[in-house]
Amino acid sequence: MSVKADPATGNLADRMARDIxxxxxxxxxxxxxxxxxxxxxxxxMEVRRALDQLALKRLVxxxxxxxxxxxxxxxxxxxxxxxxxxxxxxAAAGSIVANATAADIAALRVLAQRFADLILEGTLLDLYEAxxxxxxxxxxxxxxxxxxxxxxxxxxxxxxxxxxxxKTRARIEQSSREHFHMVEAIAAGDAGALRRLxxxxxxQTEERPPAHEQDGA
Amino acid sequence: MSVKADPATGNLADRMARDIxxxxxxxxxxxxxxxxxxxxxxxxMEVRRALDQLALKRLVxxxxxxxxxxxxxxxxxxxxxxxxxxxxxxAAAGSIVANATAADIAALRVLAQRFADLILEGTLLDLYEAxxxxxxxxxxxxxxxxxxxxxxxxxxxxxxxxxxxxKTRARIEQSSREHFHMVEAIAAGDAGALRRLxxxxxxQTEERPPAHEQDGA
DNA sequence: GGTATAGAAATTGGCGCCAAAATTGGTTAC
DNA sequence: GTAACCAATTTTGGCGCCAATTTCTATACC
Numbered sequence: 001m002s003v004k005a006d007p008a009t010g011n012l013a014d015r016m017a018r019d020i021x022x023x024x025x026x027x028x029x030x031x032x033x034x035x036x037x038x039x040x041x042x043x044x045m046e047v048r049r050a051l052d053q054l055a056l057k058r059l060v061x062x063x064x065x066x067x068x069x070x071x072x073x074x075x076x077x078x079x080x081x082x083x084x085x086x087x088x089x090x091a092a093a094g095s096i097v098a099n100a101t102a103a104d105i106a107a108l109r110v111l112a113q114r115f116a117d118l119i120l121e122g123t124l125l126d127l128y129e130a131x132x133x134x135x136x137x138x139x140x141x142x143x144x145x146x147x148x149x150x151x152x153x154x155x156x157x158x159x160x161x162x163x164x165x166x167k168t169r170a171r172i173e174q175s176s177r178e179h180f181h182m183v184e185a186i187a188a189g190d191a192g193a194l195r196r197l198x199x200x201x202x203x204q205t206e207e208r209p210p211a212h213e214q215d216g217a
Numbered sequence: 218m219s220v221k222a223d224p225a226t227g228n229l230a231d232r233m234a235r236d237i238x239x240x241x242x243x244x245x246x247x248x249x250x251x252x253x254x255x256x257x258x259x260x261x262m263e264v265r266r267a268l269d270q271l272a273l274k275r276l277v278x279x280x281x282x283x284x285x286x287x288x289x290x291x292x293x294x295x296x297x298x299x300x301x302x303x304x305x306x307x308a309a310a311g312s313i314v315a316n317a318t319a320a321d322i323a324a325l326r327v328l329a330q331r332f333a334d335l336i337l338e339g340t341l342l343d344l345y346e347a348x349x350x351x352x353x354x355x356x357x358x359x360x361x362x363x364x365x366x367x368x369x370x371x372x373x374x375x376x377x378x379x380x381x382x383x384k385t386r387a388r389i390e391q392s393s394r395e396h397f398h399m400v401e402a403i404a405a406g407d408a409g410a411l412r413r414l415x416x417x418x419x420x421q422t423e424e425r426p427p428a429h430e431q432d433g434a
Numbered sequence: 435g436g437t438a439t440a441g442a443a444a445t446t447g448g449c450g451c452c453a454a455a456a457t458t459g460g461t462t463a464c
Numbered sequence: 465g466t467a468a469c470c471a472a473t474t475t476t477g478g479c480g481c482c483a484a485t486t487t488c489t490a491t492a493c494c
Binding site: 049052053056057077080081083084087088091144145146147150154157 | 266269270273274294297298300301304305308361362363364367371374
């Protein structure tokens with residue numbers, strides 16, 4: 001696919017963020033400004049600005065006089081990010097269920113299906129994009145925009161999905177099943193089930209038999 | 218007061234952020250680069266970089282070819298920020314209580330007392346600093362650093378305390394009392410009480426009679 | 435043969451200058 | 465007297481150049 005000619009500064013940081021998340025740049029890799037210039041067809045200053053923004057978001061680390069390299073989250077940080085995501089996504093579950101219209105649910109089913117289809121036919125990058133699309137649509141249903149923003153930002157801080165999360169085909173397929181289960185929970189108006197499924201999805205715990213007990217918090 | 222000669226770039230953004238929060242720059246005010254240059258004794262480029270960082274943190278807004286102005290959070294956003302803070306700070310309460318040593322509690326008492334003393338003797342800015350110090354020490358007890366970072370950043374996004382939160386002397390005194398109550402809850406090892414007090418502190422609800430029922434989530 | 439050192443190439447990062455755009459103030463026409 | 469228009473000043477923002485620092489390479493010495 002061709003690189004779109006969209007040289008907006010803010011957009012460059014986003015594009016680079018996506019590429020980092022998608023695993024185009026390996027963790028720890030040094031990002032040389034000249035390379036980025038040619039790769040994104042951007043001016044030197046835009047590259048520098050984008051790198052500063054990414055450094056502020058902790059996606060890259062800045063070492064004075066050495067440059068910027070892709071940040072490698074240690075285990076502790078990864079675990080902490082998961083914990084915060086767990087807190088916030090479960091907190092958002094209520095309003096997601098409350099706000100979802102029939103059209104929203106249909107759209108989510110389409111996105112979940114697209115992800116499922118791409119397991120066989122698509123590349124890992126396609127899969128990554130489809131996953132992002134599903135979760136974007138899902139989160140957009142929440143009523144608290146600040147919460148959504150933070151979650152979106154937080155998603156970038158964890159380890160990139162293709163590299164560490166989707167290690168095995170089985171794991172990807174489980175993710176896909178979880179997507180469908182989440183949609184069904186929303187369709188059923190069952191916020192508690194959505195919370196439970198979201199927690200499993202983030203923590204990547206093994207699939208449970210359908211539980212009926214009400215465990216709050 | 219003299220401006221310290223600390224021209225670290227990242228630090229400049231923080232100093233400006235503090236000044237915005239403290240109300241030095243009125244909401245909506247245009248921040249002219251030359252003024253900032255002289256005020257902070259910084260180079261033009263540092264100012265620009267700091268402004269970009271603040272724009273990314275949503276503390277200022279950037280209008281192309283017009284400049285940067287202090288962001289005015291609308292009511293909806295302010296409410297949403299409060300909601301997220303509520304979720305996260307109550308979530309942190311558990312580990313705060315668990316981690317607090319006797320020395321920590323003593324330190325918190327000192328900081329709460331300093332705030333109380335400054336109600337009479339200090340300026341509004343002193344009060345602001347003391348409040349920050351208390352909450353910094355409090356949050357630092359949490360074990361999840363990511364959560365602490367987000368909360369700290371979130372604090373900047375809400376309306377500045379002196380301008381909108383501490384409207385009346387009575388309100389400030391209630392805040393001070395709540396500080397002490399929070400310390401006592403920690404000393405007693407009562408996470409539930411700390412959660413409740415934190416919620417009240419953020420929402421600025423009226424003081425309740427000491428409740429005993431267990432209301433989770 | 436391996437290591438240390440010096441020189442060369444490359445990379446980052448800062449500074450100043452200048453053009454484009456906007457605001458201000460004054461002047462003129464209606 | 466008011467409104468519109470035009471000129472002058474101010475302000476932002478981009479571009480290119482160059483210095484400081486680091487990394488790579490080749491040579492010499494142990």
